[in-house]
Amino acid sequence: MDTTTIVIILAAVVAVSIFLIVLSQMREKARIERARKITNQQDAYNRANRLLSEIPGQYLTSDLKLLLIKRMEEACVQLAGLKSDLPVKKWQEAAQQLKDQIQAKQDTRSPVKIDTPEKATYVKELLQNLFKMIEDMHKSSKLDAATAKKNLKFVLFLVHKTHADLHMFQARDYVRQNEIRKAIHAYHLASTEMGKSRDNPLAMKAVKSFRIRIKELEALIVEGKDTAHSGSQAKLDREWDTFLHDEEWKKKADYDE
Known part of the structure; x- marks a missing residue:
């Protein structure tokens, strides 16, 4: 095997190694970015849900309740697109049920x-x-x-x-x-x-x-x-x-x- 062939093989090995490293880094970056987006949307859902649950009933008009549910639904759509392992479908069903109750004026929350x-x-x-x-x-x-x-x-x-x-x-x-x-x-x-x-x-x-x-x-x-x-x-x-x-x-x- 002559010197030129050896150099070409070594260069190919180096190139393949660099490609694999870059690919691995890109995958890791994508994984981290996906995890970040999932965390952000989960936090958004939890914040809206907490406000809906903890703001006393005398302050929550129907408009504010529906606005909070809208934020929860938006977070669920994003989480579904990211294919997270969270119980997104269950959250969506609960949000829809609550929205129906509010629109039918059947959602009553106790004042504090x-x-x-x-x-x-x-x-x-x-x-x-x-x-x-x-x-x-x-x-x-x-x-x-x-x-x-x-x-x-x-x-x-x-x-x-x-x-x-x-x-x-x-x-x-x-x-x-x-x-x-x-x-x-x-x-x-x-x-x-x-x-x-x-x-x-x-x-x-x-x-x-x-x-x-x-x-x-x-x-x-x-x-x-x-x-x-x-x-x-x-x-x-x-x-x-x-x-x-x-x-x-x-x-x-x-x-x-």
Whole structure:
């Protein structure tokens, strides 16, 4: 075997070796990239599912529930395309079933009392995560600008309502204890929080109700009465507990303005 042949063979061996190394690296890179995409989509699904499960029922309107399910479904489609080993089909079936329940107005989630600063802070964090999720969906063209804007404004309103809920709970408690001045202060704080969403008709309705109740309580102090329990308080309590899901006020609300 002459020198030229040996050089050619060695060159071929080197070339084949380099090709195999490059191919192996490309496969490893593709495997890592696929694993990264699967992890990202799994995290997206879990985040949306967690928000849907942990945000208290009084904050989750049908639109927000459907938006969260939309994000879960999008993650499932991506995971199916990546052929992951996750139970994607089961997740898709559960999401579809829940969507049907929501559209049929059969999905009821229990409200949670916001009776401590810790609860208010935790719910606020959940809502802030929801806000970021909506922003990300818009940036990735999964939500149009108008829908994103509407929902972002509404979630921001809910963040303010979280603190108002805490002040409202405290005000009710003060009323039951006949600590009228403390109740008035709590209602003022709740009104201030709602006033941060001046472009939301529901917030302005709440502010008006708080102001009426404050005047009633102030009148009790002037009159020297020793009790603040009244039909007006019960009416305000009912309105506050249900006004996010009040169909009449939903029709009046225009979050795009």
